Amino acid sequence: MSTLNRLVLWNIDHTLVDVGRVTREAYAEAFQRTIGRPLVRLAPTPGRTESEIIFETLAFNDVVTTDDSLHGFMDALTESFAARRGDLRTHGRVLAGAPEALASLARVPGTLQSVLTGSIEPNAVLKVIELGLAEHLDLEVGGFENGVYSKAALLERARSRAAEKYVPKRLGEVIAEPPTVLVADAANDVRAAHIAGVPIIAVASGSSTEAELRSAGAEVVLATLADTHAVVRAVTELTA
Known part of the structure; x- marks a missing residue:
């Protein structure tokens, strides 16, 4: 240019x-992997950053957060999304x-x-x-x-x-x-x-x-x- x-x-x-369906499924899997129990409620997502969504989701689900909560959840979310690469084309x-x-x-x-x-x-x-x-x-x-x-x-x-x-x-x-x-x-x-x-x-x-x-x-x-x-x-x- x-x-x-x-x-x-x-x-x-x-x-x-x-890609809302894929996002919800990836969040549910990341929550299960990092917290060890099913996700009950996902925080609102429009116009927000992933960190805002993650921290609020954890709070909604009565999870006590630590300094490592965000990093661990983001890693799990990245892996969950990568595993659904094909789903993005199918359901997005x-x-x-x-x-x-x-x-x-x-x-x-x-x-x-x-x-x-x-x-x-x-x-x-x-x-x-x-x-x-x-x-x-x-x-x-x-x-x-x-x-x-x-x-x-x-x-x-x-x-x-x-x-x-x-x-x-x-x-x-x-x-x-x-x-x-x-x-x-x-x-x-x-x-x-x-x-x-x-x-x-x-x-x-x-x-x-x-x-x-x-x-x-x-x-x-x-x-x-x-x-x-x-x-x-x-x-x-x-x-x-």
């Missing part, structure tokens, strides 16, 4: 894909308009696309690869759950990674981060984007309604990604 004009960060779950689905939006933005000069997700990196990468969405995404610069960081902090890290990889730097210069837009589906994502100072295209393809996304302050709200022209127009206008 000769010139980086904009960075588009995609949330994965309920924005690009729906790509949401309407996602492939077309990714492909169309890839043709806009100077546009880099990656992900900003609350999922841990191995599981996030599996989702987009197995469901055929990785071609236009540079996953090396993505923001993934890594233990304790908020989605706003992960967004900033993704921007920094993109700039370090694609923006030429002369000695002594500060790397200029590219104009960035987040595409996501939850009110929590709207708040994270604004904490990071980034506009958001909110898609009502998850648990948040269009009214809730507007109320949260999203710059653009779409019912789905099906209108490719609307997606591309919103991205270019918000990163102009």
